[in-house]
Amino acid sequence: MLVSDFEKAQGHWILARMGKKVLRPGGRVLTQKLVSGLHISNSDDVVEFAPGLGFTAGLALAKHPHSYIGVDADEEAIALLHKRINGDNIDFQLGNAASTHIENNSKDKVYGEAMLTMHADHRKSEIIKEAYRILKKGGLYAIHELGLKDVDEAKKSEVQRDLALSIKVNARPLTEEEWKALLEKEGFRIKNVYTNKMSLLETKRVIEDEGFFRSLKIGWNILIHPAARKRITEMYRVFKKHKEHMNSIVIIAEKI
Numbered sequence: 001m002l003v004s005d006f007e008k009a010q011g012h013w014i015l016a017r018m019g020k021k022v023l024r025p026g027g028r029v030l031t032q033k034l035v036s037g038l039h040i041s042n043s044d045d046v047v048e049f050a051p052g053l054g055f056t057a058g059l060a061l062a063k064h065p066h067s068y069i070g071v072d073a074d075e076e077a078i079a080l081l082h083k084r085i086n087g088d089n090i091d092f093q094l095g096n097a098a099s100t101h102i103e104n105n106s107k108d109k110v111y112g113e114a115m116l117t118m119h120a121d122h123r124k125s126e127i128i129k130e131a132y133r134i135l136k137k138g139g140l141y142a143i144h145e146l147g148l149k150d151v152d153e154a155k156k157s158e159v160q161r162d163l164a165l166s167i168k169v170n171a172r173p174l175t176e177e178e179w180k181a182l183l184e185k186e187g188f189r190i191k192n193v194y195t196n197k198m199s200l201l202e203t204k205r206v207i208e209d210e211g212f213f214r215s216l217k218i219g220w221n222i223l224i225h226p227a228a229r230k231r232i233t234e235m236y237r238v239f240k241k242h243k244e245h246m247n248s249i250v251i252i253a254e255k256i
């Protein structure tokens, strides 16, 4: 997560370094839909895959679940989360969401944002299988990811290639039907689907997500870091180029 080289760093960590807290494609609005769709109560045992900087962890913990575990593969993110968020029955673990050390059928709610997209489809399935394994029957799994719309195979490859080059992550977004099929294949029943535009870097969305003053600070940081500005400008260009073919999607699914 430490950004030492702006040319090579993954896009989300550059944005985080500039002060951005909301790093998921559908912004705060879709995150709020995800959290309210999970109906987290104080008897729930909750797991978050890839808490990152802990933005949604804060929202989930505000519901006072019985317990919360966040599993992230980034050592520095985990260290930061340990510093920022403490409490009884709250734990952050360094690890791979595809193979956690969490017991079978032990959790009520599992969710993850902007993390499946980063993986090839067979890896996505491993993570989804893990959510299924640790959830109790009737438990809910929610995802918030990058979507594709109105694409043929050629357009899909073009979007993926441009994303990989600009954000330096092998991003593999899927269409709504493909996301749903991936969840259904592992035994989930789709309960709700919400979509939003993919406008992560547009001024209106940044202000909506970060608030006015933080947005000013982010703008200033981008201005004084030319290497970061170059990368962010390129990401913005790619998001704009493919804006008709990309969206963001939240799916709430139930383990049946």
Ligand SMILES: C[S@@+](CC[C@H](N)C(=O)[O-])C[C@H]1O[C@@H](n2cnc3c(N)ncnc32)[C@H](O)[C@@H]1O
Pocket (backbone or CB within 6 Å): 012, 021, 022, 023, 024, 049, 050, 051, 052, 053, 055, 071, 072, 073, 074, 077, 095, 096, 097, 098, 112, 113, 114, 115, 118, 127
């Ligand atoms: C784009 S950030 C999103 C962070 C956060 N969920 C958010 O929406 O702000 C991606 C995060 O996913 C984590 N990640 C990616 N693959 C993972 C995996 N297989 N297991 C655990 N964490 C993973 C990365 O370490 C990083 O913190």
